[in-house]
Amino acid sequence: MASPEIEALTQALSKLPGLGPRSARRAVLHLLKKREGALAPLLNALMAVEENLSTCSICGNIDTTNPCGVCADPRRDGRALCVVEEVADLWALDRSRLFPGRFHVLGGRLSALEGVRPEDLAIESLVRRIADGGIDEVVLAMNATLEGQTTAHYLAERIERFPIRITQLAHGLPVGGELDYLDEGTLAQALRARRPVS
Amino acid sequence: MASPEIEALTQALSKLPGLGPRSARRAVLHLLKKREGALAPLLNALMAVEENLSTCSICGNIDTTNPCGVCADPRRDGRALCVVEEVADLWALDRSRLFPGRFHVLGGRLSALEGVRPEDLAIESLVRRIADGGIDEVVLAMNATLEGQTTAHYLAERIERFPIRITQLAHGLPVGGELDYLDEGTLAQALRARRPVS
Structure with a gap:
């Protein structure tokens, strides 16, 4: 059995969307084997985010600054x-x-x-x-x-x-969408919103 | 654009096996939205592992103790x-x-x-x-x-x-393996190592 610390890390990772118990274990092994190349950068990145995390009081975005980068951007x-x-x-x-x-x-x-x-x-x-x-x-x-x-x-x-x-936003065929594979709802929307060929 | 800190975290996560850029972004969002429930536990688990990580001098296992948990287990x-x-x-x-x-x-x-x-x-x-x-x-x-x-x-x-x-280790059909779907190498091994029906 892996140590409690490693088990806890596997647990924490397996709760991320897209990672199950199996892939979390593989991810942990990767981190353990690449201490400098993977574990340390992830740890530092998490700490930097943890420290500064805030919800933008204007728009509700999550960022490391408040107001967030989007709201603070003068070019917007x-x-x-x-x-x-x-x-x-x-x-x-x-x-x-x-x-x-x-x-x-x-x-x-x-x-x-x-x-x-x-x-x-x-x-x-x-x-x-x-x-x-x-x-x-x-x-x-x-x-x-x-x-x-x-x-x-x-x-x-x-x-x-x-x-x-x-x-x-417009509703209709997604780019690359093939009629044969699309659901009826999407087809109905695309047909209803049909436009003259330009 | 997300802040540099968030970008760095996305980068670090996307390098884990099983996570690509897209799923890393989803994982980061999950962490940001669940600061107490996901970000903090992951950060703590990483720190605990980082601190104690070592390679077992007997067997080469990676663990948070040396000798590792397996080598130190007297019931083994x-x-x-x-x-x-x-x-x-x-x-x-x-x-x-x-x-x-x-x-x-x-x-x-x-x-x-x-x-x-x-x-x-x-x-x-x-x-x-x-x-x-x-x-x-x-x-x-x-x-x-x-x-x-x-x-x-x-x-x-x-x-x-x-x-x-x-x-x-024995070679042969994996449990649940269907002959129709197995490669020839496995079939050859299974046939060569065939045993009398007990």
Whole structure:
């Protein structure tokens, strides 16, 4: 049997998404065998993050600074605001570098099943940000799920009184998507939103 | 863009086996969102291991004690010695709890291709352990690969002068293996080593 310390490390790693008990064990072995090359860098990186971790008081992003790197970036266009469900969504959109504006993280989606109500999400702070002015467009970038779309509709109603453009991400065929393999829901959306050939 | 600290953590995690850049990012998000429940335990576990990590001077196992937990365990049968290529193999056999004896880690396998020669492996220390006496049986538990089997043959020749039993793991159908899906090499081994129905 491995020592309690090694067992504890295996346990902690196996709780990460994407790692099970088996792959956690392999990861631990890798760390043990590469003390300088793998264990030390991971340990240092974790300590650096642990020390400075904070939730951005403006947008809800998680970063090592507050306000976060996105909110503090002067090159960002403050007139466009992209509302997302989770921090992961913000990161995904930010990575694509296609959206030049700022973000707002709701911290989830409305869900009758899971008992998530409007007051459980960062909706009041969103309304306040819009009420403060300076914003021209709000992009509702919810997931293309039932709950995501319900949340988008709810938000659209909550902010329709402001003189802003409210948009949402297009739905349709994903790039590389083959009709034969796509679900009916996606096909229906793509057909409904069909556009003239340009 | 995420902060440099978060980028460094993503980098460090993405180098673990089983995690790519994408899953590392998901793992980092998980850690950031569960500071108390995931980040802190992982950090503490890493520190505890980092502090005490050592290679067992007897068998070559990696553990937080030296001699390692296996070598120090008085319930282990010192008369049986199982020789493995890597620490990972020792752990796999130890987990199965089927082998009650001690281990010896070679630290690799002979390989003309990769230029691994006998002096690169812990073979001298193996011979010394056997020469010191008290060992009745040596199990050569190399991988069922060409290089593993070459190593086993080499080891068998090196230690055949000792009055010990030299054995190796059986080769044949894996449990649940279907003939239709097995490679010819395995089938050949299973057929060659066929036994009377008991």
